[in-house]
Amino acid sequence: MRAMTLQITHRQSNVLAFIRTRIERDGQSPTLEEIGEALGIGSVSAVLKHVRSLEAKGRLTIEPHRARSIRLVREPDPMDADTLELPLIGRIAAGEPLFSDSRVDRRLRVSRALFRLRPDYLVKVVGDSMRGDGILDGDLVAVHATAVARHGQVVAARVRGNEFTIKRLHWKSEVIRLLPNSPGFKPIDVDPTEDFAIEGLYAGLLRGR
Amino acid sequence: MRAMTLQITHRQSNVLAFIRTRIERDGQSPTLEEIGEALGIGSVSAVLKHVRSLEAKGRLTIEPHRARSIRLVREPDPMDADTLELPLIGRIAAGEPLFSDSRVDRRLRVSRALFRLRPDYLVKVVGDSMRGDGILDGDLVAVHATAVARHGQVVAARVRGNEFTIKRLHWKSEVIRLLPNSPGFKPIDVDPTEDFAIEGLYAGLLRGR
DNA sequence: TCCATTTTCACCTAAAGAGGTGAAACTATG
């Protein structure tokens, strides 16, 4: 499967040139049939294909079902929707906003296809409290930002405005319990009146060695 | 006449990946026939076409009539230099070529900056034998292709042409030992006369959940 | 000179893109 070229053909260039002259001369775009006449094309559907190609290549826009609705556009910059650019959130002082510029150490690109849940940012893991889930000190955890989490899910949470912590969530009858998964680490109990926030769900992990 | 795209196809990407792994592993480029073997292509002229295409696209150079004269070229645009596109090598039956299309499930993009060692491809982990190193079943291990590995390093190896296995390497006086890191798994002893190959070093890990 | 390798040549298939026809169906709007 070849990627579509943004390069336009001679034919398409002629179509574009004609549209441009007509817009500049008449102040409105020509109809498909008028374009066909000028180019010697006997069927409007062929003309439409050219126009659609030009639209796909970002050279013009056309509103559906609206006559004479072609508008020319300038060159945009196509960024790949397939590749995410995730900010790596650094250490956060208590109460500080998450996405303040000073907190974003750097941005890493990674394919969207790797994840089931679309990740929104990365957090660096501190400590080995989730070793049992294959999450090690220094790993970058991909977090899907959401406040809703179910019993048993691994979440990124913040207690009393402090650093991120990655733990497994347990609802223990009116008490929230954050469960580590590694010997020697104790659960954190939080009562909901406390300053506590689930920042998001564990969506994946990146590790460089 | 359409302008040639600098975009390479999957097939060409596989050719390139194989050449890169061989150059990094052996220090010299493979012959056209060796590339053909690895890709499952039965004729060298078809291989040459791929190589010529890659040359035309500025990814490598090749001196006329000189055997093993392929040299890789620096990645041109900043996007490529900074974002890797790694092939995910799927399950390999014994003796099957590594980089055949049927083995490359898909390719994932990830920032070069994540890794210390430049990874060349991804391998899907089967089993939990390396759980102690935070490598779980289903994880994608990034492999830096090289044949040289030191005592104690985590390597991707293949024994008797079988599947990839990720293990810690131990030189045990003329005997090679592949060490798992998880209760219930036993070391694999290999004697060097056997069909055994170190395919590369553990460079990192990607996990989607 | 021999041989491993590269190169050329003739001849294939398949897919995608460009360009097209003609007719039917739909839609916005005076």
Place this chain on the structure above:
DNA sequence: CATAGTTTCACCTCTTTAGGTGAAAATGGA
């Protein structure tokens, strides 16, 4: 409601690129 204009559909051609086979010829180096 007409109808000018747009959209969809089915069905073509032609060219380019990718990918391939198999054999013969040319070449560099030991």
